[in-house]
Each structure stands twice: as C-alpha cells, then as structure tokens.
Amino acid sequence: MRLIKMFGLAVLAAVVATAYVGSSASASTSTQLCKVHTGLTCPEGKGTSSIHMALVEGTVGKLLAAIPVLCLGVLVEAEALVLGKPQSVHAKALSLTGCGTGSAHDNCTATVEELPLSTLLKTGLDEGSLEASTGRVRLVCANIGINCVYDLEGTEFAVGAQHLTAEGTPTIELGGKWFCPEEGERESKLDGLLKTLHAETPASSVLCKTHSSETCAEKDQVKNLHMVTTKPPVLYNTIANIECESSLATATALAPAETQKLDVTELTWKECHTQGAADNCTVTSKGLPTLDLKRTALNLGEATTLGLKVGIDCTVLGLIELDCVYGSDVALQVEGALHKEGVGHGRFTASKLVLKKLEGTGHCPESVKWDATYEPLEHAYVLLGSAASLSGEAAYILG
Numbered sequence: 344m345r346l347i348k349m350f351g352l353a354v355l356a357a358v359v360a361t362a363y364v365g366s367s368a369s370a371s372t373s374t375q376l377c378k379v380h381t382g383l384t385c386p387e388g389k390g391t392s393s394i395h396m397a398l399v400e401g402t403v404g405k406l407l408a409a410i411p412v413l414c415l416g417v418l419v420e421a422e423a424l425v426l427g428k429p430q431s432v433h434a435k436a437l438s439l440t441g442c443g444t445g446s447a448h449d450n451c452t453a454t455v456e457e458l459p460l461s462t463l464l465k466t467g468l469d470e471g472s473l474e475a476s477t478g479r480v481r482l483v484c485a486n487i488g489i490n491c492v493y494d495l496e497g498t499e500f501a502v503g504a505q506h507l508t509a510e511g512t513p514t515i516e517l518g519g520k521w522f523c524p525e526e527g528e529r530e531s532k533l534d535g536l537l538k539t540l541h542a543e544t545p546a547s548s549v550l551c552k553t554h555s556s557e558t559c560a561e562k563d564q565v566k567n568l569h570m571v572t573t574k575p576p577v578l579y580n581t582i583a584n585i586e587c588e589s590s591l592a593t594a595t596a597l598a599p600a601e602t603q604k605l606d607v608t609e610l611t612w613k614e615c616h617t618q619g620a621a622d623n624c625t626v627t628s629k630g631l632p633t634l635d636l637k638r639t640a641l642n643l644g645e646a647t648t649l650g651l652k653v654g655i656d657c658t659v660l661g662l663i664e665l666d667c668v669y670g671s672d673v674a675l676q677v678e679g680a681l682h683k684e685g686v687g688h689g690r691f692t693a694s695k696l697v698l699k700k701l702e703g704t705g706h707c708p709e710s711v712k713w714d715a716t717y718e719p720l721e722h723a724y725v726l727l728g729s730a731a732s733l734s735g736e737a738a739y740i741l742g
Contacts, residue, residue: 374465375426379555385426394421394432396507406442406482410489412451415441429464434478444484451484459495463502468683469641470503503641547728548638549599554680554724559599564728568594568605569720570691576612576715578626579695580708583659585624588614592691592717594634599728605634605646617659624657629668634675636725642679644725646691648672653698655711667703669711671696680722689723692716 376394377385396419398404406412420436439453459478465471478495501508550568551559570592578585590612597604612626630652638644652670659665673696680689695712 373426373428374430374463374471376423376430376432376463390423390426392423394423395419396421399506404439406453410444410484410487412442412444412453412482412484413448414439414453415448423463427462429462432461432463432473434458434461444487450486451482451489454481454483455479456481456492467503468681470501473500473502473507474498547599547601548603548636548644549726549728550596550603550605550636551724551726552722554642554726559724559726559728564599565596565723568592568596568723570594570717571720573690573716573718576713578653578655578698579712579714580710582663582665582706582708583617583657585615585617585626585655585657585711587612587616587624587626590715590717602635602637602647603728605636607631607634617657620659623659624655624665627654627656628652629654630670636677638725638727642682642725644677644679646675646677648675651698652701653711653713663706665703665706667707668701669698670701671698673698673713677725679724679726680719681724688719688721689725690716690718 375385376391378389378391379386396417398415398417404414404417406414416439418436418438419434421432421434424431424433434455435458437455437458439455441448442451442453443449444451455478457477457479459475461473461475461478463471463473475495475498479492480495481490481492483490549559550565552563552565553559572590575586575588576590577587591609592607592611593609594605594607597606608631610628610631614622615624615626616622617624630650632648632651634646634648636644636646649672650670651673652668655665655667655669657663657665673693675696676690676692676694678686678690678692680686682689693713693715695714697710698713699710700707
C-alpha cells in the first residue's frame with residue numbers, strides 16, 4: 344500500500360461525509376450540525392440530520408497529483424447522527440460524473456465501492472474537521488491503463504461556512520490492475536469545495552439583529568449601528584504614536600445590497616495623547632465616511648471606507664506641532680455577533696490600516712496606521728439579504 348495524494352478523489356469521497364466529518368483534536372467538545380445559528384450551541388430540535396451537497400459552481404475535483412483526472416460533477420447525501428464527541432456522519436449516496444483526462448471528460452469513471460463512515464469534530468464556531476474511518480473508491484481510466492482502488496480511512500478535511508475543503512489530501516492506494524500512479528512531483532493543489540446552500544441570484548449583504556437562518560428578514564435588519572472601541576485606539580506614526588481612551592462610531596444602515604452601504608453619522612475620539620503625555624492631542628473627523636459592507640463568508644465580511652478623513656492636532660514635548668489630515672479607502676475586517684468565543688456583539692477591526700497624509704506640512708508624517716477594534720452595542724450578524732434567491736438547507740457546526 345502506498346500513500347498518495349488524490350487531490351480530487353479525496354475531495355469527492357470526503358464529500359461523501361461532507362460538511363460534517365472531521366476529527367483530530369480533543370474529543371471533549373460536543374459537536375452537532377445545526378439548521379440555525381442563534382448562539383454557540385444548537386437549540387433543541389434544530390439539529391441537521393439529512394445533508395445534500397454538490398460541487399461549488401465553477402469548480403471541479405482533481406483526483407491525482409501525477410495525472411490530472413478531473414470530475415465535473417459531484418452529488419452527495421449523508422446522514423448526521425445525534426450530538427456526539429465527535430458527531431458521527433454516515434454517507435448514504437455519492438455520485439461522481441464527467442470524469443476524464445481530456446476536454447471531453449468521458450474516459451474515466453470514479454466509483455464508490457464502500458461508502459465512508461466519518462466523524463465530525465468542532466474546532467471553532469462553525470469550524471471543524473472531518474475524518475473518514477472507512478470508505479473505498481475505484482478509479483478506472485482504461486485508455487491510459489488505470490484501474491486502482493483507494494482507501495479513505497484516516498483522511499481529514501476542513502469543514503465550515505457551508506463548505507468542505509480538500510487540499511492535497513492524502514489517501515492510501517490499495518493496489519489494482521495496470522498502472523496505479525504514485526504521488527506526483529507537481530504540487531498544484533486544488534481546493535475541492537462543496538456546499539449545502541446555493542445562491543441562485545447575486546447574494547446581498549446585510550447586518551441583522553438575529554441569526555435564525557442564512558438570510559435576514561426585513562424586520563430583523565439593523566437600521567442604526569452604534570459602536571465603541573474595545574481597547575484604546577492608536578494612530579501609529581514615525582513622530583509619536585497617538586493613543587486615545589476610546590472612539591465612538593454610529594452609522595445608518597441602508598437597504599441590503601451586494602455591498603450594503605453604512606453611512607457613518609459620527610466618528611469621535613476621546614482623551615488622546617502621545618506616550619508619556621496627557622491630553623496633548625485632539626483627533627477629529629474631517630470627513631465622515633461611508634462603509635461598503637460585503638459579506639465574504641458565514642457571519643464574516645469586509646467594510647471598506649469611502650471618504651474617511653482624520654485630523655490630528657498635537658503638541659509633542661512642547662516643541663513639535665502636528666496639524667495634519669489623513670485618509671484612505673481601507674478595509675476593516677468584520678466579524679458578526681458570536682462568530683467565535685469572545686467576539687460578543689460583533690467586531691469591526693482596523694488592524695494597523697495605513698492612512699496617507701492629505702494635508703499638513705512640516706513635521707507631519709507621510710502616513711499613520713489606524714489600529715482599533717469597534718464592537719456594536721447590540722448583536723449584529725453578517726448575513727444574506729432576504730432578496731437573495733436561495734436553495735438548499737444550511738448546516739452550521741455547533742456544540
């Protein structure tokens with residue numbers, strides 16, 4: 344038996360036990376696939392039992408490292424059992440279609456000879472790993488002399504955000520007829536992605552007060568956002584770093600869109616100073632920005648500033664006067680409420696984002712780095728707008 348990397352075959356077979364399987368860390372954490380995401384654990388009666396998955400549109404499964412065998416279609420059905428440490432997932436059906444080495448995709452077949460039994464272990468909020476304990480797949484490409492069987496036992500896959508991902512995932516070759524490729528030298532890894540939820544129209548982004556489904560009803564949409572920093576914000580620069588006691592932001596959320604507009608109505612800084620000094624700086628907003636919020640994954644997104652201008656007025660050591668204005672279009676990382684332990688109501692994070700000098704002479708540095716984390720005063724989840732057309736049922740990894 345030889346250990347090889349079947350980039351796609353492992354992906355497709357793992358799919359079998361998909362958004363669900365995984366285990367490698369401690370089994371002390373309870374795991375359950377859940378239909379809703381309203382908290383850190385799955386409410387009674389909301390556990391997911393039946394799972395249907397397909398390849399993400401526009402992607403293919405790559406099966407071997409040495410010879411590029413591609414499959415254009417994958418369909419999977421699986422059953423998730425009750426809450427467990429880890430949770431067991433049993434594949435009920437798996438089909439691999441359109442497999443081949445050429446553009447016709449018709450000279451190979453990939454057949455599941457033994458459906459995988461797998462386990463899913465939660466490693467974070469809606470994050471987990473899937474590990475197969477059984478399963479065999481036969482790959483036949485008669486015109487190039489391939490007729491081989493591969494064992495899936497022990498193979499692991501990353502699961503989360505409605506996807507299962509295999510990247511260079513190794514499987515065991517059990518042998519077969521003719522030529523059975525070993526691991527290739529080329530490391531062109533492919534992410535095999537599967538999901539249970541498909542957007543049939545362009546997905547819109549929206550901040551939502553609740554998270555009972557993948558989309559947000561109009562009555563639950565956040566209309567006004569109030570945020571305060573969780574730690575002192577800092578403007579790093581080459582003259583003297585400026586730290587403030589806190590920063591406050593408010594915004595009006597407009598209608599859901601592919602990028603939702605958040606009109607910032609207030610952005611203030613309180614009690615600012617340079618190191619070793621007290622209240623020797625004033626930081627003000629010279630131009631209130633608009634934030635373009637775009638959902639990038641389950642309960643995650645980016646908020647890009649448009650029109651941000653920050654004014655700095657400082658006297659450093661009684662000698663250096665700073666009267667400068669900075670601004671740039673930068674992207675804050677957004678985590679929705681309860682995305683992981685410790686996030687709370689959500690987070691908008693500026694991690695040393697570079698703001699360039701717009702006005703000022705003399706000692707004004709050419710740029711400053713904005714470092715701050717803002718938390719809403721109430722739950723704000725990053726979801727899909729209700730206008731999106733969706734099919735399928737979501738499955739979140741909870742406890």
